[in-house]
Amino acid sequence: MRIVMIGSGYVGLVSGACFADFGHHVTCVDKSEAKIVALEAGEVPIFEPGLDAIIQQNRSAGRLDFSTNLDPSVGDADVVFIAVGTPSRRGDGHADLSYVYAAAREIAAAVQGFTVVVTKSTVPVGTGDEIERIFREEFPDKDIAVVSNPEFLREGAAITDFKRPDRIVIGTEDGRAIEVMREVYRPLYLNEAPLYFCERRTSELIKYAANAFLAMKITFINEIADLSEKIGADVQKVAKGIGMDKRIGDKFLHAGPGYGGSCFPKDTLALVKTAQDFDSPVRLIETTVAINDNRKRAMGRKVIAACDGDVRGKKIALLGLTFKPNTDDMRDAPSITIVQALLDGGASVHAYDPEGMDAAKAVLGAVTYGKDPYEIAANADAVVIVTEWEEFRALDFTRLKSLMKAPVMVDLRNIYSLSDVVKYGFEYFAVGRKSQKQ
Numbered sequence: 471m472r473i474v475m476i477g478s479g480y481v482g483l484v485s486g487a488c489f490a491d492f493g494h495h496v497t498c499v500d501k502s503e504a505k506i507v508a509l510e511a512g513e514v515p516i517f518e519p520g521l522d523a524i525i526q527q528n529r530s531a532g533r534l535d536f537s538t539n540l541d542p543s544v545g546d547a548d549v550v551f552i553a554v555g556t557p558s559r560r561g562d563g564h565a566d567l568s569y570v571y572a573a574a575r576e577i578a579a580a581v582q583g584f585t586v587v588v589t590k591s592t593v594p595v596g597t598g599d600e601i602e603r604i605f606r607e608e609f610p611d612k613d614i615a616v617v618s619n620p621e622f623l624r625e626g627a628a629i630t631d632f633k634r635p636d637r638i639v640i641g642t643e644d645g646r647a648i649e650v651m652r653e654v655y656r657p658l659y660l661n662e663a664p665l666y667f668c669e670r671r672t673s674e675l676i677k678y679a680a681n682a683f684l685a686m687k688i689t690f691i692n693e694i695a696d697l698s699e700k701i702g703a704d705v706q707k708v709a710k711g712i713g714m715d716k717r718i719g720d721k722f723l724h725a726g727p728g729y730g731g732s733c734f735p736k737d738t739l740a741l742v743k744t745a746q747d748f749d750s751p752v753r754l755i756e757t758t759v760a761i762n763d764n765r766k767r768a769m770g771r772k773v774i775a776a777c778d779g780d781v782r783g784k785k786i787a788l789l790g791l792t793f794k795p796n797t798d799d800m801r802d803a804p805s806i807t808i809v810q811a812l813l814d815g816g817a818s819v820h821a822y823d824p825e826g827m828d829a830a831k832a833v834l835g836a837v838t839y840g841k842d843p844y845e846i847a848a849n850a851d852a853v854v855i856v857t858e859w860e861e862f863r864a865l866d867f868t869r870l871k872s873l874m875k876a877p878v879m880v881d882l883r884n885i886y887s888l889s890d891v892v893k894y895g896f897e898y899f900a901v902g903r904k905s906q907k908q
């Protein structure tokens with residue numbers, strides 16, 4: 471199969487590289503000349519474990535190339551994926567589809583012969599219909615089927631998620647398109663990954679419903695965490711206890727500082743807006759969004775409370791800044807709000823993140839960065855674990871305590887337990903579990 475991927479951001483690059491790895495011929499297109507030049511020089515602009523190697527191998531094998539121009543590769547393509555950004559529109563929170571429609575028009579102009587055009591970007595219900603209308607009215611001579619095929623990749627685990635998916639959702643009722651999509655995903659079908667075919671609108675909604683449900687699940691356990699703290703229960707044990715019920719499942723029940731990233735905040739908001747437009751509000755998700763927003767600031771207050779209610783003039787050391795580990799992504803990271811709350815309280819904020827510091831510098835205010843946890847902990851009044859990077863899981867507590875001014879640890883990801891930490895003389899504050907002041 472010849473595949474063209476329009477948009478070489480996170481989704482486009484991972485999907486394009488993995489399709490090439492299946493043996494298809496893939497051209498990844500992006501309007502950014504700088505990005506394409508870098509990719510051609512072997513530089514991968516995002517941090518994703520395993521991606522560099524796949525790109526390199528498939529480039530050497532002649533199956534993967536890059537271009538700023540979708541013509542002529544679209545003319546030869548069997549399938550063209552649209553994987554451009556759909557940011558939240560400023561002002562109203564709706565997904566901004568201008569890049570999607572611009573890409574669709576450019577593709578249609580270049581298409582020759584029957585071609586399947588697939589939306590991989592997360593697009594609101596009805597976007598496929600609108601693209602089809604544009605094709606029908608503006609390009610009546612072109613033979614194009616429009617398909618929805620949402621991605622469910624998690625940053626940091628995207629290659630595994632692509633190659634071992636729980637399911638592949640394909641929204642189309644066009645018989646020719648179904649055959650082409652079967653061929654595109656045949657290597658996964660052989661792995662017994664289920665291909666789930668449904669109508670296009672249903673497929674578009676599946677993506678939003680899946681992300682909204684997961685965001686709601688996290689928010690649920692976060693509220694149970696707050697309750698656990700008040701009534702003296704342990705949220706991790708509650709999560710385990712309810713997760714053993716197969717109807718609930720044990721995934722996405724890890725309490726923390728609130729969800730962030732490029733998908734959950736944007737997609738929950740877009741679903742809320744779409745549902746309001748259809749006069750069918752999704753109140754659970756409206757509430758989820760509001761609770762999660764408040765939670766990030768509340769985490770700032772939690773740190774301040776751990777410092778006896780006052781951080782003015784105190785040094786706070788933050789371990790981790792990205793919205794989760796194994797990514798350099800700072801989009802909607804809880805750290806942004808936590809840092810602001812601490813700065814507002816008069817603290818001096820120092821931080822270390824294994825991969826996210828360059829991205830953090832662009833979005834955070836007056837933060838001082840260090841090269842490892844110990845450098846930033848020197849003379850600190852509290853250490854706060856904000857992101858659960860592997861390298862924070864085996865800290866040298868004796869060394870840490872000897873460096874700090876006050877031995878206070880706030881563990882917003884529950885990577886330690888009280889017994890791990892208090893024996894070294896730390897005051898320990900977790901999420902939804904017992905804390906201990908000395």
Ligand code: UDX
Nearest residue numbers: 621622623624625722723724726729730731733793794
């Ligand atoms: C998510 C979806 O998982 C993926 O299917 C979709 O395509 C894109 O959005 P991603 O944003 O990369 O992926 O990360 P994910 O691992 O889902 O985590 C999202 C956020 O939820 C992070 O901030 C994470 O820290 C938080 N989270 C996740 C929790 O707080 N608790 C959990 O139990 C799980």
